[in-house]
Amino acid sequence: MMGGTLRRIAPQLIILGVVILLNFIVFPGFFSIEFQNGRLFGNIIDVLNRGAPVALLATGMTLVIATKGIDLSVGAVMAIAGAVAASVVTAGGGWFLALLAALAAGLACGSWNGILVAVFRVQPIVATLVLMVAGRGIGQLITEGKIMTFNDPGLIHLGAGTILGLPTPVYIWVIMGGLITYVVRRTALGMLIESIGINETSSRLAGINSRVLLVAVYLVTGFCAALAGVVVAADIKGADANNAGLWMELDAILAVVIGGNSLLGGRFSIIASLLGALIIQSVNSVILLSGMPPEFNLVIKALLIIVILFIQSPAVQHAIYLFRASTPPHAPNENGAKNNQTAKESLS
Amino acid sequence: MSTTPEPVLQATGVSKFFPGAIALDDVSLSLYPGEVHALLGENGAGKSTLIKCLTGAYKRDAGTILLDGKEIDPRDPQGSLALGIGTVYQEVNLLSNMTVAENLFLGWQPMRHGMINNREMVKRSKEVLSGFGLDIDPSQLLSSYSIAIQQVVAIARAVELAGKVLILDEPTASLDREEIDLLFSVVRKLTERGLAVVFITHFLDQVFEISDRATILRNGRIVGTRELANATQTEIVTMMLGRQLEEAKKERGKAVIGETILELKNYGRRGTIEPFDMILHKGEVIGLAGLLGSGRSETAGVIFGSTPADQGTATLNGEAIKIDSPRSSIHLGFGLCPEDRKTDGIVGDLSVRENIILSLQARRGWTRPISRAKAEKIAEDYVKKLDIRLASLDMPIRLLSGGNQQKALLARWLATEPDILILDEPTRGIDVGAHAEIIELIQTLREQGMALIVASSELEELITYSSRIVVLRDRRQVKELQGDEISIGAIVRSIAEEGGAQL
Ligand SMILES: Nc1ncnc2c1ncn2[C@@H]1O[C@H](COP(=O)(O)OP(=O)(O)OP(=O)(O)O)[C@@H](O)[C@H]1O
Ligand SMILES: [Mg+2]
Numbered sequence: 063m064m065g066g067t068l069r070r071i072a073p074q075l076i077i078l079g080v081v082i083l084l085n086f087i088v089f090p091g092f093f094s095i096e097f098q099n100g101r102l103f104g105n106i107i108d109v110l111n112r113g114a115p116v117a118l119l120a121t122g123m124t125l126v127i128a129t130k131g132i133d134l135s136v137g138a139v140m141a142i143a144g145a146v147a148a149s150v151v152t153a154g155g156g157w158f159l160a161l162l163a164a165l166a167a168g169l170a171c172g173s174w175n176g177i178l179v180a181v182f183r184v185q186p187i188v189a190t191l192v193l194m195v196a197g198r199g200i201g202q203l204i205t206e207g208k209i210m211t212f213n214d215p216g217l218i219h220l221g222a223g224t225i226l227g228l229p230t231p232v233y234i235w236v237i238m239g240g241l242i243t244y245v246v247r248r249t250a251l252g253m254l255i256e257s258i259g260i261n262e263t264s265s266r267l268a269g270i271n272s273r274v275l276l277v278a279v280y281l282v283t284g285f286c287a288a289l290a291g292v293v294v295a296a297d298i299k300g301a302d303a304n305n306a307g308l309w310m311e312l313d314a315i316l317a318v319v320i321g322g323n324s325l326l327g328g329r330f331s332i333i334a335s336l337l338g339a340l341i342i343q344s345v346n347s348v349i350l351l352s353g354m355p356p357e358f359n360l361v362i363k364a365l366l367i368i369v370i371l372f373i374q375s376p377a378v379q380h381a382i383y384l385f386r387a388s389t390p391p392h393a394p395n396e397n398g399a400k401n402n403q404t405a406k407e408s409l410s
Numbered sequence: 411m412s413t414t415p416e417p418v419l420q421a422t423g424v425s426k427f428f429p430g431a432i433a434l435d436d437v438s439l440s441l442y443p444g445e446v447h448a449l450l451g452e453n454g455a456g457k458s459t460l461i462k463c464l465t466g467a468y469k470r471d472a473g474t475i476l477l478d479g480k481e482i483d484p485r486d487p488q489g490s491l492a493l494g495i496g497t498v499y500q501e502v503n504l505l506s507n508m509t510v511a512e513n514l515f516l517g518w519q520p521m522r523h524g525m526i527n528n529r530e531m532v533k534r535s536k537e538v539l540s541g542f543g544l545d546i547d548p549s550q551l552l553s554s555y556s557i558a559i560q561q562v563v564a565i566a567r568a569v570e571l572a573g574k575v576l577i578l579d580e581p582t583a584s585l586d587r588e589e590i591d592l593l594f595s596v597v598r599k600l601t602e603r604g605l606a607v608v609f610i611t612h613f614l615d616q617v618f619e620i621s622d623r624a625t626i627l628r629n630g631r632i633v634g635t636r637e638l639a640n641a642t643q644t645e646i647v648t649m650m651l652g653r654q655l656e657e658a659k660k661e662r663g664k665a666v667i668g669e670t671i672l673e674l675k676n677y678g679r680r681g682t683i684e685p686f687d688m689i690l691h692k693g694e695v696i697g698l699a700g701l702l703g704s705g706r707s708e709t710a711g712v713i714f715g716s717t718p719a720d721q722g723t724a725t726l727n728g729e730a731i732k733i734d735s736p737r738s739s740i741h742l743g744f745g746l747c748p749e750d751r752k753t754d755g756i757v758g759d760l761s762v763r764e765n766i767i768l769s770l771q772a773r774r775g776w777t778r779p780i781s782r783a784k785a786e787k788i789a790e791d792y793v794k795k796l797d798i799r800l801a802s803l804d805m806p807i808r809l810l811s812g813g814n815q816q817k818a819l820l821a822r823w824l825a826t827e828p829d830i831l832i833l834d835e836p837t838r839g840i841d842v843g844a845h846a847e848i849i850e851l852i853q854t855l856r857e858q859g860m861a862l863i864v865a866s867s868e869l870e871e872l873i874t875y876s877s878r879i880v881v882l883r884d885r886r887q888v889k890e891l892q893g894d895e896i897s898i899g900a901i902v903r904s905i906a907e908e909g910g911a912q913l
Contacts, residue, residue: 269772
């Protein structure tokens, strides 16, 4: 089983390796790590830390996409969660209550999406678009249109603090990703989610409760998005409902796609999506370290991502496969010869 | 049918390898103009694979194909279509979210001022379909019609496009006698025009009825080609199986009928099936007979809860029950093996193992996963019991041959050990050998005390195992036959009583 997982994530590992190599080429000090004031500093640490929001979003998004759905509202949910957390601490509620309130808000958003999709059968892209558009408005209502700053050390710790020298957000996304992977693969949830993503009618007729499962995956994305929202707000010590998590839903979807998960649903790998999130963050890092003018950032990012997706496209994969398997393993020689002959003839 | 010396299509030395399986090994096939050529073999013998290699749906690993003496190498089904080879694949590949007319004319739509001329397309669709005895509205979505109609649409499309060769992979599996007759008359017209027709089926009667020659495949190899005028069914079956077929128990086993398990009163669903009464006992098989669209599958769906009843009452073992979803009925010990295995049955990308344990797992709930080892054991048991041919339990079920998918679905439901098992066309796409085994299996299950409801269009099969037969017409139960009343003649009479077969 381990071997299977490794084979599954091999492309993502290779791409990550290449992008990290690019980082090293443009900035030879990329791997150096320093220890100062009880905290590790270094570009690698930065990638792991800055990648936290997208990694968190990608964890939930993987499950939604596995059911053939999509959640466009996660960026807006981040804004709502940040706003809720900020307003609770500024009202003197303490960091833990603020976190709980933010997560509850995320779950509420998730259940809204989930019910639209599972019960009212609204197409996921449309259903979640509602909250994507309305969410920032809700966030602004909570913060009363301002950037709501706070200085509660407990809450700030979640975004900017360290534990044993490593930034807290790294723990948050690793634990969250690991936990959900564990739950999904140790129970039958993973298979059941894949089943409804592949063929919902068959799954329902086989007795799978697709409604409950659908609501559940949107709850998970809402929860993950809220966590990401808290991390981002804590990092900048304030809730900015206008900008928090802006366009981040797209990065999350991209992470899932780079992770080799099909947007058509079915088989999924959370670990591969997490690697996808790290790849995106490493690409950001290359652009930053190469000192290119920031105007180029988005263009270069787009180019790199096109290359990554191109390499993963079925056509190219097939070409690589053909290149490697130029002699069919089972074919007796005589058939192989015939085969070559046909190939030549059809070429001429 | 005189066989002219020049074959229209000649395939030589075709081989196809899959990981863990040699699907075709040095297969050759010649088709002559004006002949109907049957392609026969067990489930998994390689019939569909051969077709796909000929049309370019699969890339063959070896072999040459000549069309009218010239070598061809179609890259994809479109390529072979352009060459005049029209094909209906076993899994009908139409676009269910497009209209019937669009499906018929996809790729060659009538144009007007650079736009698709929709009115013309609908009009011509009507003409084409009426040639198949189908009077439906072609501007409706394909998905709004039954699988049988979809099958006819696929056939009509292939027939319209086939200039030289028409290939039909199990076209009659979901058709009634009446549509089959229409199909055969179309086929005869085509062969008179000099087309060659390849016909794949597991119905030997139909083979002898329409075909001139038959080529038999076994385990990916050619066993032989026979002129059917001087061959017998037994001979052909022996070639297919590599052994003699033991006759299935023909006598209707005297059922030992136990106590009542399920009682339905005035049970029905508006717009789907008229209310009916039914009493089902342990150890008995109720057969559902009727034409396509008569309400066989609808009855099954209402009992199972996939389209829940909206009137009437149900009692299970004397207790009132309410069935509002497949989930609720599965928990009560029901199972339904559906008619349309592709859309309602298999979960294509999941492995055979996962597909077999799917319902069992769904019933246990997500918190109690079936361990890998246990799943493997269950799946292996049924693979052996039902003789499912596969390369590995881990292969996606969509890669199995049609008949083997059907057996795997049967395994899924047997694995839940239901008290009441509803089977909708259980032998669809199953080969002659396995056919007899499944009939025997149904009888064994019944003897073990299971209660079964079986819908089938194969009356001969139905009367073998049913202790009672319910005849349906126009979504209504019109007759119940018991004991000595049961005969094919009696069923056919009650089906036809008011004439007017409707799709
Ligand atoms: N893409 C694939 N990958 C691996 N194995 C395959 C693939 N397609 C077919 N096979 C295997 O090739 C064999 C031949 O399958 P094929 O579908 O041609 O059988 P068939 O004669 O049409 O049977 P049936 O009567 O059940 O339709 C089967 O054992 C099947 O599992
Ligand atoms: Mg087949």
